[in-house]
Amino acid sequence: MVAAALVGCRGAVTPEVTAEPLESVTTVLEVRWDRIGDSVGWVELPDGTVAPDVGDDPVQHRVLVAGFPQLTNVSLLPVMTVDGQRIEGEPYTATTGVLPAGLPLxxxxxxxxxxxxxxxxxxxxxxxxxxxxxxxxxxxxxxxxxxxxxxxxxxxxxxxxxxxxxxxxxxxxxxxxxxxxxxxxxxxxxxxxxxxxxxxxxxxxxxxxxxxxxxxxxxxxxxxxxxxxxxxxxxxxxxxxxxxxxxxxxxxxxxxxxxxxxxxxxxxxxxxxxxxxxxxxxxxxxxxxxxxxxxxxxxxxxxxxxxxxxxxxxxxxxxxxxxxxxxxxxxxxxxxxxxxxxxxxxxxxxxxxxxxxxxxxxxxxxxxxxxxxxxxxxxxxxxxxxxxxxxxxxxxxxxxxxxxxxxxxxxxxxxxxxxxxxxxxxxxxxxxxxx
The missing domain is CATH 2.120.10.30 (TolB, C-terminal domain)
Structure with a gap:
């Protein structure tokens, strides 16, 4: 598990962010952090891809980051807006998991x-x-x-x-x-x-x-x-x-x-x-x-x-x-x-x-x-x-x-x-x- 924090432009520390591979699909990273009011959240990747909030959790932002093979270090930038203010974390790295046995090459x-x-x-x-x-x-x-x-x-x-x-x-x-x-x-x-x-x-x-x-x-x-x-x-x-x-x-x-x-x-x-x-x-x-x-x-x-x-x-x-x-x-x-x-x-x-x-x-x-x-x-x-x-x-x-x-x-x-x-x-x- 990787943990980080989101920091607003005024330095106010917001909830901790976690990112880890899913057990069900080990090449997909699940990124989570607590919502603040009606905040909107997403994750930005270095190539410009934006991974949206799945929107199925009323308490936490939950973003699925996909498109990477096993054991890949992925640079993530979690972002949310609160009352119109953009709040983003420092870029950090999470690693995808290992594929299960039996899949073709x-x-x-x-x-x-x-x-x-x-x-x-x-x-x-x-x-x-x-x-x-x-x-x-x-x-x-x-x-x-x-x-x-x-x-x-x-x-x-x-x-x-x-x-x-x-x-x-x-x-x-x-x-x-x-x-x-x-x-x-x-x-x-x-x-x-x-x-x-x-x-x-x-x-x-x-x-x-x-x-x-x-x-x-x-x-x-x-x-x-x-x-x-x-x-x-x-x-x-x-x-x-x-x-x-x-x-x-x-x-x-x-x-x-x-x-x-x-x-x-x-x-x-x-x-x-x-x-x-x-x-x-x-x-x-x-x-x-x-x-x-x-x-x-x-x-x-x-x-x-x-x-x-x-x-x-x-x-x-x-x-x-x-x-x-x-x-x-x-x-x-x-x-x-x-x-x-x-x-x-x-x-x-x-x-x-x-x-x-x-x-x-x-x-x-x-x-x-x-x-x-x-x-x-x-x-x-x-x-x-x-x-x-x-x-x-x-x-x-x-x-x-x-x-x-x-x-x-x-x-x-x-x-x-x-x-x-x-x-x-x-x-x-x-x-x-x-x-």
């Missing part, structure tokens, strides 16, 4: 020639144990939330309003439906889980307090046993659900083809693997791996707006630019369709890539592709996001790579995880504090 394998943004990355990692992690650009863990034993999460999302992480977890063996949405604060406190019945793979947040997920919609359409389709379901913190869309109403079931053992409970018809919210269009992009098709679905009506790939109306230009077994569709600011194209993992010549298409009335025109050298077969997961800078941030699933490309599709930065860990979707974070 990342290696900085392509060093950026200049600073890359955003400074932090939110990613899920699946291995012997599964975790939601926030990394800095050197691959060091600055925040973590450990999942329950034998559960996995493919995607975590950041809520900038409250500075919280949310993820949908499910049973690793997919035989027991325990799927739920967990929200975790910066200090590692979890709210009560929100049940997400038969939820899998994906999570989105269309509005504050509402989450959307993929729910396995199981039916027997031909009397030959259960078939697993997909529904898009929205749920709020109370557990109240609303079905936005089900594939059974919109996508023709054309029979059973390849044997598929992904789910023991039935035939995996669609294998939905992504659900991304497009706020500018009030729509969801849903990815069906097994149909190599992406559907855009209107949130209000549940109607399919667009169909890309598979039975879609737009041919690919050139014809060999088609995506296959894709993940993570999204629109870029230009209106292009960005896809993690898994290709055919069992074909030696087919390496995964990121594909970007111009959506025209008559076709999907290949704009560019992004390839990770020396070439990888990605057996599961994969993600691609267009950043504000124009760069493309990506995760490469089972090969454990996080890669950033510039606008010329050149690799400018890469992290590699420990062998045996799979990386889920990745999201860049400009800050770890609420907006």
């Amino acid at each position: 990342f290696r900085y394998t392509t060093v950026a020639q200049q600073e890359v943004d955003p400074p932090f990355l939110l990613v899920t990692v699946i291995g012997q144990s599964s975790n939601a992690l926030i990394l800095n650009r050197e691959g060091e863990i600055v925040w973590y939330s450990r999942l329950d034993a034998n559960t996995d999460a493919a995607k975590a999302i950041w809520d900038p309003t409250y500075g919280e992480v949310a993820f949908l977890y499910n049973a690793r063996d997919r035989t027991n439906d325990i799927s739920s949405i967990r929200r975790v604060t910066l200090d590692g406190v979890a709210y009560p889980d929100i049940r997400a019945i038969r939820g899998h793979h994906a999570l989105a947040q269309p509005e504050e307090g509402v989450f959307a997920f993929l729910s396995a919609d199981i039916r027997d359409p031909d009397g030959e046993g259960d078939v697993i389709g997909d529904a898009i379901v929205e749920v709020d913190a109370s557990g109240a659900e609303r079905e936005v869309w089900t594939a059974w109403d919109e996508v023709p079931f054309e029979g059973r083809f390849d044997a598929d053992a992904f789910y023991e409970v039935g035939y995996d018809w669609l294998h939905g693997n992504a659900l991304n919210w497009m706020p500018e269009r009030n729509s969801y992009l849903y990815s069906s791996r097994n149909l190599s098709t992406v559907y855009e679905i209107d949130r209000d009506t549940g109607e399919i707006i667009e169909t890309f790939g598979g039975p879609g109306d737009r041919p690919f230009d050139p014809p060999d630019a088609a995506f296959m077994a894709q993940h993570s569709p999204s629109y870029t600011p230009e209106g292009h369709l960005l896809i993690f194209d898994s290709r055919l993992p069992d074909a030696p010549e087919e390496h995964a890539r990121i594909a970007e298409y111009n959506v025209t009335p008559g076709r999907l025109e290949m704009v560019r592709e992004f390839k990770a050298l020396p070439g990888y077969h990605v057996m599961a997961l994969g993600d691609a996001d267009r950043l504000e800078s124009g760069d493309t941030l990506s995760s490469w699933g089972t090969v454990g790579q996080l890669i950033q490309f510039n606008e010329e599709a050149e690799e400018i930065w890469r992290l590699s995880s420990d062998i045996g860990f799979v990386v889920g979707d990745v999201q860049g974070l400009p800050s770890l504090y609420p907006e």
Whole structure:
């Protein structure tokens, strides 16, 4: 524990300040000091970052300082205003704690020639144990939330309003439906889980307090046993659900083809693997791996707006630019369709890539592709996001790579995880504090 005092401009000594690592998240420092009346408090860092008061303690100011790896000396300046007067302490140093055992390590394998943004990355990692992690650009863990034993999460999302992480977890063996949405604060406190019945793979947040997920919609359409389709379901913190869309109403079931053992409970018809919210269009992009098709679905009506790939109306230009077994569709600011194209993992010549298409009335025109050298077969997961800078941030699933490309599709930065860990979707974070 580090202790100091705040001193006003007239030399009046105010309450003692303490700072120490949290037990729940050892890389986060908790800074505390007593309130004086209606005082407003915060902590300033040397780089200009301001860590705000959490505001959950009526007696003390409580500030969480995050963004630093284990065993880092952090210079802190606690500040408060009392009756309009700024009162600040002398800068002092506190040290973050030691990470718990079992978390994965990342290696900085392509060093950026200049600073890359955003400074932090939110990613899920699946291995012997599964975790939601926030990394800095050197691959060091600055925040973590450990999942329950034998559960996995493919995607975590950041809520900038409250500075919280949310993820949908499910049973690793997919035989027991325990799927739920967990929200975790910066200090590692979890709210009560929100049940997400038969939820899998994906999570989105269309509005504050509402989450959307993929729910396995199981039916027997031909009397030959259960078939697993997909529904898009929205749920709020109370557990109240609303079905936005089900594939059974919109996508023709054309029979059973390849044997598929992904789910023991039935035939995996669609294998939905992504659900991304497009706020500018009030729509969801849903990815069906097994149909190599992406559907855009209107949130209000549940109607399919667009169909890309598979039975879609737009041919690919050139014809060999088609995506296959894709993940993570999204629109870029230009209106292009960005896809993690898994290709055919069992074909030696087919390496995964990121594909970007111009959506025209008559076709999907290949704009560019992004390839990770020396070439990888990605057996599961994969993600691609267009950043504000124009760069493309990506995760490469089972090969454990996080890669950033510039606008010329050149690799400018890469992290590699420990062998045996799979990386889920990745999201860049400009800050770890609420907006």
